[in-house]
Amino acid sequence: MSPALPPALRAALEDLAGRFPGRDLAAASRRLTEDYKAGRGSRLPSPVDVAAYATARMPATYAACASALAQARERTDAMPHTLLDIGCGPGTAAWAVTEAFPELGAVTLIDAHPGMIALGRDLARSGPPALVAADWRRGGFADVTAAADIVIASYALNEVIPAEAARTAARLYGLAGQLLVLVEPGTPNGFAGLAAARSALVSAGARIAAPCPGESTCPAIAPDWCHFSVRLPRLRAHKAAKGADVPFEDEPFSYLVVAKPGVAVTPAGARILRPPRTGKAGTDFALCTPRGALGTTVPSRDRETHRLTRRLGWGDAFPLSPEDQP
Numbered sequence: 001m002s003p004a005l006p007p008a009l010r011a012a013l014e015d016l017a018g019r020f021p022g023r024d025l026a027a028a029s030r031r032l033t034e035d036y037k038a039g040r041g042s043r044l045p046s047p048v049d050v051a052a053y054a055t056a057r058m059p060a061t062y063a064a065c066a067s068a069l070a071q072a073r074e075r076t077d078a079m080p081h082t083l084l085d086i087g088c089g090p091g092t093a094a095w096a097v098t099e100a101f102p103e104l105g106a107v108t109l110i111d112a113h114p115g116m117i118a119l120g121r122d123l124a125r126s127g128p129p130a131l132v133a134a135d136w137r138r139g140g141f142a143d144v145t146a147a148a149d150i151v152i153a154s155y156a157l158n159e160v161i162p163a164e165a166a167r168t169a170a171r172l173y174g175l176a177g178q179l180l181v182l183v184e185p186g187t188p189n190g191f192a193g194l195a196a197a198r199s200a201l202v203s204a205g206a207r208i209a210a211p212c213p214g215e216s217t218c219p220a221i222a223p224d225w226c227h228f229s230v231r232l233p234r235l236r237a238h239k240a241a242k243g244a245d246v247p248f249e250d251e252p253f254s255y256l257v258v259a260k261p262g263v264a265v266t267p268a269g270a271r272i273l274r275p276p277r278t279g280k281a282g283t284d285f286a287l288c289t290p291r292g293a294l295g296t297t298v299p300s301r302d303r304e305t306h307r308l309t310r311r312l313g314w315g316d317a318f319p320l321s322p323e324d325q326p
């Protein structure tokens with residue numbers, strides 16, 4: 001699944017950016033970055049702040065969702081027809097789910113921020129039929145009761161207090177018929193919420209479809225944290241707001257794809273935790289395996305394994321089965 005925005009959403013965002021003076025959008029974008037770095041969440045008091053969120057952050061959170069959903073497709077046999085996007089903001093994750101699962105019918109989006117909902121509705125007019133007909137509701141994590149085949153929360157779980165992350169995830173898992181997908185910033189804090197959620201869900205009998213190679217104890221111990229990175233093209237409006245020349249950006253993210261009983265799961269034998277390092281003797285991989293985190297080197301002279309692994313990167317599944325791993 002491509003990390004680039006669907007053309008209709010890209011066009012709608014460029015159009016949105018054109019409705020505000022560039023200077024105001026750039027100032028709002030800076031406020032957003034400061035709030036994000038200070039862990040203050042999405043306050044977004046005015047329409048220009050909401051527009052700045054959409055133009056500056058939606059492409060990156062979309063790309064992170066697309067990466068997680070590609071794993072949901074690859075690692076499970078789920079066939080969701082209904083979606084709940086909670087903490088939906090302008091509907092970013094719902095756009096990604098409709099790309100990943102085009103057979104999706106009913107879509108429900110819930111957020112506490114009325115400005116986000118208004119913008120999301122507006123953007124969704126140019127989307128696929130399921131988004132055009134979507135049900136947008138104002139509400140919160142605490143009182144959500146809308147069940148769906150797939151429940152997704154993108155960059156939102158970290159906005160509830162950390163102590164609540166596990167309980168909130170357990171509630172969302174209860175609402176999911178097939179899959180729960182959680183996507184968070186690839187920061188120590190973003191990962192901490194997911195790690196707490198993962199422990200609670202595994203204790204409740206959930207299967208982890210990705211990125212983990214199963215349900216064994218997570219080997220990431222602070223200051224280490226499990227995260228990945230996706231490269232995406234920048235919008236023209238985003239380049240202008242950031243004063244950036246580079247046509248792409250790299251978004252760090254952490255995620256969990258959780259399956260309900262009845263959904264078949266094929267977890268990766270192992271997951272590549274960092275960019276592989278290639279030297280003369282071979283390529284070093286840092287792996288998460290069912291037996292914990294470990295490093296392995298594929299010697300260049302091992303032609304067959306080298307052929308199987310030479311194109312693999314950070315976040316990919318490592319093709320060797322657990323028995324073949326060192």
Ligand SMILES: C[S@@+](CC[C@H](N)C(=O)[O-])C[C@H]1O[C@@H](n2cnc3c(N)ncnc32)[C@H](O)[C@@H]1O
Nearest residue numbers: 061087088089092112113140141154155156159
């Ligand atoms: C960083 S934005 C993410 C938006 C969108 N999911 C995305 O990926 O682009 C976080 C969203 O969570 C919403 N939010 C924060 N706390 C919430 C709560 N307790 N209940 C519902 N929504 C909440 C905010 O209003 C905001 O729209």
